[in-house]
């Protein structure tokens with residue numbers, strides 16, 4: 001087999017993957033369709049273009065999961081972090097950059113690398129042989145999207161995300177909420193208690209609808225058609241269709257008995273469903289939304305039981321091409337049905353520049369190791385990179401899989417630490433200490 005590594009897409013993930021593999025001594029070809037074929041969001045033909053915000057978010061590697069991912073990428077000699085540090089702008093605790101010089105540096109550094117070449121043009125089909133990483137991002141070209149669907153089945157490649165907010169389980173008030181599936185459906189007790197229910201009185205429901213209608217919403221970007229369908233309408237659009245619509249839809253109060261107040265019949269019920277096998281995250285069922293982030297926290301904290309909710313991720317609906325990775329990819333990021341092809345970046349179902357670059361870093365190392373005939377385990381589960389890859393290739397619920405940011409809810413608990421808000425600082429420090437140690441070990445193993 002050809003020993004070259006072909007990478008489709010020179011965005012955050014593709015650029016990082018190329019850098020990592022090239023530094024391991026592998027010849028890399030980046031196939032990038034811009035500027036010949038444009039997307040509605042990119043403005044240039046450069047590699048590593050930031051399509052919207054100029055921020056890589058928090059740089060705090062002790063108390064923030066994104067900051068921890070920065071740390072791991074720096075430790076692994078990551079290109080995206082090195083270039084971001086070089087182009088850094090003052091932004092408090094965040095890592096913000098001058099976007100023009102950032103993508104110039106990414107492009108020039110890769111072009112100057114003796115092991116990297118760039119072949120302009122769109123890849124329209126899934127290659128049959130050779131080593132490939134597909135890192136075509138949320139705006140994967142439609143020809144390639146069609147080819148991926150032909151391989152995976154249409155239902156396993158989505159073109160829009162419909163993200164319902166995700167809440168940390170520990171922040172839900174269980175004196176108000178209770179566990180029960182509608183009509184106690186399910187064979188096992190676990191299934192009969194698969195949902196967390198938050199009850200509302202008539203007054204609470206009316207106030208909630210008023211707040212939904214009044215909340216500030218985001219617009220779709222130019223060229224990003226509002227192609228969402230009735231199955232995943234934003235809740236505020238449902239509320240606009242009629243004040244009772246939600247009460248007959250995702251908030252219907254039927255088949256449920258409040259275990260705290262069995263005699264009281266709720267007027268409406270908000271349901272949350274477990275989002276990961278660890279049981280640390282719950283998504284609010286059917287609550288995809290285009291409300292602005294600030295408005296979302298205000299409105300969702302009106303739900304009884306969620307007054308003090310901490311959100312691992314807020315809701316949204318975007319144009320976003322992504323795989324059902326839990327069913328399609330192995331932990332080496334290979335397509336199970338065509339293992340010569342890896343996927344990386346946002347198309348794997350992670351969300352954000354940093355997460356996408358991190359998945360590129362991992363895919364680049366794994367692919368290069370394979371080409372060189374070296375066995376390399378995927379990143380350890382207790383690192384930030386490992387927690388993400390573990391989530392998308394196995395830990396997430398496949399049926400309801402939606403793109404995910406890195407967050408501490410993806411991490412396995414550290415024994416002996418206090419739960420709840422009070423213990424948060426110590427807990428996050430313990431997660432980040434453990435992650436740094438595990439990740440350093442993983443890197444060290446590759447140097448030996």
Ligand SMILES: Cc1cc2nc3c(=O)[nH]c(=O)nc-3n(C[C@H](O)[C@H](O)[C@H](O)COP(=O)(O)OP(=O)(O)OC[C@H]3O[C@@H](n4cnc5c(N)ncnc54)[C@H](O)[C@@H]3O)c2cc1C
Pocket residue numbers: 008009010011012013014031032033034039041042049051052053054121122123124135136137138139140141144221319344345346347351352353354356357
């Ligand atoms: C409108 C919009 C706004 C966003 N805003 C933010 C934000 O503010 N902050 C944030 O963290 N994330 C944001 N994102 C998500 C962001 O796109 C990702 O975080 C990140 O860019 C993903 O990196 P990636 O490498 O997976 O994809 P990209 O960076 O998009 O790179 C994919 C590359 O593949 C190329 N390509 C696509 N198809 C083909 C093909 N068939 N052949 C060859 N090349 C191809 C594309 O031209 C592109 O260069 C936004 C996404 C969109 C769509």
